[in-house]
Amino acid sequence: MSDAVDRGGVPPDMPAGAQDGQHALHRAIGPFQLFAYTLGGMLGAGIYGLVGRAAGDLGNAVWLGFAVAMVAALLTGLSYASLGSRYPRAGGAAYVTQRAYGMRLLTWTVGLAVMASGLTSVATQSRVVAVNLLALFPVGVPPVIVALGFLMLVGGLVFRGIRESMAANIVCTAVEFLGLVLVILVGLPYWGSVDLLEVPSPDGITATMLLSGAILTFFAFIGFEDSLNVAEECRDPSRTVPIGIVGAMLAATVLYMAVAVTAVSVVPYAELARAPSPLAAVTARAAPWLPGWAYIAITIFAVANTALLNYVTASRLAYGMARDGLLPKPLARVHPATRTPHVAVAVLFVLLVALMLAGDIGQLASATVLLLLTVFMIVNMALVVLQRRPGEPRGGFEVPAFVPVLGALVCGALLFNRVAGGDWRAPAMAGAILVAILALYALMRPRTTARTA
Template identity: 85%
Template structure:
């Protein structure tokens, strides 16, 4: 079977227009999001002034899986991402179905949640008396329109939003640099100082600042040279995010005492209020809108390519694999997802559901790492433009499984319970739809 294109007779292919810089921005934008703007405070509560160390350790843990995704993207540049490589490695339709729908659910719950956040923040800037629900639905239509319009337009919008996110963090660093050196960067809330268990707990929390790199795998088919572009995009963005996160962390605890930072509802806004009191309060609201909107856009693109790839591979209804002849986008998949997203937005607050799907992503990461191990050992599998030694996916699987176990045991019981309920729904859909899928090794 060909590695790219749509095998249906007469069907146009997705447009290969993504270059290295665009994919770098796509990956970086997926990771930065709005999470770092609040995560620094929570991490400071755990690690104190040593919060920067938590980001460094978390990057090493996340990079293991990132390297696996980079290798897989250079081997199999296909829409469908994790679902395709799972099917290729294990040939188990049920497992592939669960992986694909888990990733899709994560993306859709994120888009729906972010739509409401955008609406609330927009109305705080422009109180025009329109209900937040109407604004959220309007934002959804706008994002769907951009995704339908084309991958070039989606990438252009992402570059703009990512630049705003990036400059927002750089601004915090620049105004806070004069405060550097004023605190002990190894001071922690623990009387025992820096211990392995303390760093581990902080790394588990900060690990989630790196989630987003996995979206890149779903747009690999639209890259001009996936063998080189995908590894550059993922690895480059993860390293850039790490430098930003560590610099922001050092700045934050240097400007605001870590105990106050942990209590602040908007930690980086608190830092800016001290280091740059002249900066208008609405500035970070505007940055948040760009960051959240970017997350929604990227997750919509990812979900549409995942649906397209799974439909092309026989795991979802065939019409979802159609490509618009003019726009070269999976328009049926985009429209179908819009219906689901409208339903999710109308359902109200789905924050707990979004947390559950993030938890399930750790299980997906474990499966994807294992898939790379299987494919590396299978005779006849073509090598990609970026290969990693087998210990990388092996360690990546162990790390993700450990993080998953920790979140289930030590975290809020509601997220694992909802994750379990979501898996039951996915299983029920499988029994109802009975997808034929691809044969092993297809």
């Protein structure tokens, strides 16, 4: 088998649709756009509450927790960057899983688990956006109507084109970034006022404490994995994907650590841990002149951006799986004018509306995080398998085998920690989702095409 051709005879860096006369996705993403896409996926609104929870465990040393978490998350991030440079395909984790293991059931499970994570996230975020918009503009409209309008807006943007989606992402990511920078700037005069190694325990910083804090802050980095699903739409993916993923993870780490230092410098860590909105407490004390609506507006941009990126990711995953025979073939159709998978976008919109109307699905969203950690383990080990297989194409960014192995071990440890020490409802819900995924497989009996077989 040639290094330039995959196991089905299709060059891994060439859209399959272009091979068989169909319309292909538009290669419109450069390094900066993918950097913003990855950074926007990680920043989200989670960091705004996560700092307080981590401060409860680590005290003033919360910044150290982010540093350790970055090392742990970067192991899997490097694996994804390497895989994206090797196999820039819209199927993302599902394509890589099938290529490595050749097991349809496993590929189906991975693909639908990732999709479930994205869809539950978008549905949840649509309601958050609605509540915050009504807080800014109390017009007496039911939140469900506002949430539906938001889903229509995001769905229309995803259908319109990857260029337009990337432009909207850059705007939203800039607002998220500047919001966190504003927190840092108003709190900068307080730097140096506290001992940044002070922790709640009289024993000082221990390995157990640091691990606990790192486990919590690790989830601030989730979002980098979305970039693998848009690799097919990148210009020069062997260079663009690694720059986008690794660069964004490093930038997020610096930003998170600076925010953490600022937060504990302005507000005592015990008080910060009790605050319902930790960074709002920081700005209220360091910048009392800042109007309350500004924080709400930043939150809207952050949540809306995450919803947009998850919608794009889910649509590309559905498109890639359909093209490879794992989902109904119509989902692989690409609109000739917009060059987007319009059928997948429309079908997902229906599913999103149903999820949004279902009400509070927070527990469902928590369960899909457990599934995502399992996917990380599978994808990390898939890279090991592909690295060891003779004839597999090399990418523009290669990592030694110990990187994905350690990445899989870290994700396994995180998964065990969440299942053993967390609320039993999330693991139970994750198990129910897996049962549903397996039942769908038995019902549909998908067949992979030669491209991934």
